[in-house]
Amino acid sequence: MPELPEVETTRRGIAPHVTGQRIVRLVVREPRLRWPVPASLPDRLADRRIEEVSRRAKYLLLTVPPGTLILHLGMSGSLRLVPAVRTPARHDHLDLVLADGLCLRLTDPRRFGSVHWTEAPPADHPLLRGLGPEPLADAFDGDWLYTRSRHRRSAVKPFLMNAQNVVGVGNIYASEALHLAGIDPARAAGRIGRERYRELAAAIRTVLAAAIEAGGTTLRDFLASDGRPGYFRHHLRVYGRAGEPCPRCAAPIRLRVLGQRATYDCVRCQH
């Protein structure tokens, strides 16, 4: 399931191949994604050039003057570069066919992903407008989290997963970062002090950077643009490890449901 590291892995994988390439055409085989793929999209993209591939939160942004193609991978989506002549498989919903004979192929079994086109600055798009800071950027730190969390009564884990507070921290990395920082995921966000938020912000950066380094986390279906899985799964400290010993104190890892999400923590060393 693509979280920020998986999307960044995808961006890094495709950028060298697609940057500067001319789009021959867009082939839409299945427009029924989370939102319908705009019918006008093929006309807008044909014969245009991809200038840049960037990322905001979990959105991939392809700069294609005069606009921007915005892609979200949902939770089962992946983008791969394949020969345009390769026969598409069942969940290969669209192909961005490039001038060099390859195509960028979007595969998404659950169809929670989406594709958007905007000719305004992408930051103004309704889906991006309200997003919080990038966790790996300077604008994100413990002081920001501390300020944002005052008087919040919700648990810190769903607080972290709220993209208005910080983007890109999904279910896996929220559990991981809270373990690294020694914070109980169920603790009220408003009852955590400034210093602990500084530790938490550092833990988020550490976990995300390490996950990007490992090529993301593959649980079931995430594949990078070259078709290889991510290897961060082997580095996960608590996620998916209920009953196993905590890597820090050896007490058992617990599985709870918090905000309707599976949440893993150590019964002893997170407070």
Place this chain on the structure above:
DNA sequence: AATCGCGCCTGACGGC
């Protein structure tokens, strides 16, 4: 204003 709960969708998995 903050928070909760729903629904989208498929594949995996467990029970029988």
Place this chain on the structure above:
DNA sequence: TGCCGTCAGGCGCGAT
């Protein structure tokens, strides 16, 4: 073996 019910999971949205 095969069928069927259940569930995860990102995230926007409507309800509270």
